[in-house]
Amino acid sequence: MNIKTIILDFIRIINHNSWVFLVFTMVLFLQCKKEDNYLYEGRFETDFVIPAGLSTILTHYITIRNVYTDASRNATNNGQDVQNLKSVQASFGRMFTLEAGNDLDFIQELSVTLISRTNPNLKIEMYYSEFVPFTVDNEIRLQSGSLELKEILKDDYVDIEIRMNLRNFVPNTIKTRLNMSYIVL
Structure with missing residues (x-):
C-alpha cells in the first residue's frame, strides 16, 4: 500500500461517515416539533x-x-x-x-x-x-x-x-x- 491509497481510503471513510452523520442529523431535526405556545x-x-x-x-x-x-x-x-x-x-x-x-x-x-x-x-x-x-x-x-x-x-x-x-x-x-x-x- 502506498500513501496515495491510504489517503483515498481515509477520504472514502470520512465521506461515508459524513453521509451517515448528515442523515442522522436530518432524522433528528425532522423529529423535532414546535412547542405549543401558551395563552x-x-x-x-x-x-x-x-x-x-x-x-x-x-x-x-x-x-x-x-x-x-x-x-x-x-x-x-x-x-x-x-x-x-x-x-x-x-x-x-x-x-x-x-x-x-x-x-x-x-x-x-x-x-x-x-x-x-x-x-x-x-x-x-x-x-x-x-x-x-x-x-x-x-x-x-x-x-x-x-x-x-x-x-x-x-x-x-x-x-x-x-x-x-x-x-x-x-x-x-x-x-x-x-x-x-x-x-x-
Whole structure:
C-alpha cells in the first residue's frame, strides 16, 4: 500500500461517515416539533407555618384551606372562559421562608397537591421535589407535575396539601410561602 491509497481510503471513510452523520442529523431535526405556545400564565400564593419539633420518622401533612387561585379573573382578562380551557399545566413553583435565618435544609422530600373544593376526591399533585439538596438554604424550587390541572382550576378556591418527609427535626416554627404558577395552552 502506498500513501496515495491510504489517503483515498481515509477520504472514502470520512465521506461515508459524513453521509451517515448528515442523515442522522436530518432524522433528528425532522423529529423535532414546535412547542405549543401558551395563552397566558396565572400565579397564586399562600402562606403557612411549619411547626417546630416535627420528627424524621413520620410523613407530615399540612393542609391549607380556601386558597384563592384567581383562575376566573385571569381567564377573563386574557379573553378566555375558565370553563372551556383546553389545557392547564403546572409551571414554576417554589417554597421559601419569610424570615431571615431560617433554612429548609431539614426537608428531604416534598410534594404539593391541589384538592378541589367542589369535589374533594379530585386531588392532583402540582409540584414535587424528591431529593431536596442539603444546601437548599431558605428556598426550594419545585418540579412541575405533568398532570392536567384544568378541572381543579375551574374554581377560584382550592385546598392545598403539602406532604413532607424530613431528614432532621424542625428546629423552630417557620413561616413559609408557597408560590405557584400555571400555564394555559
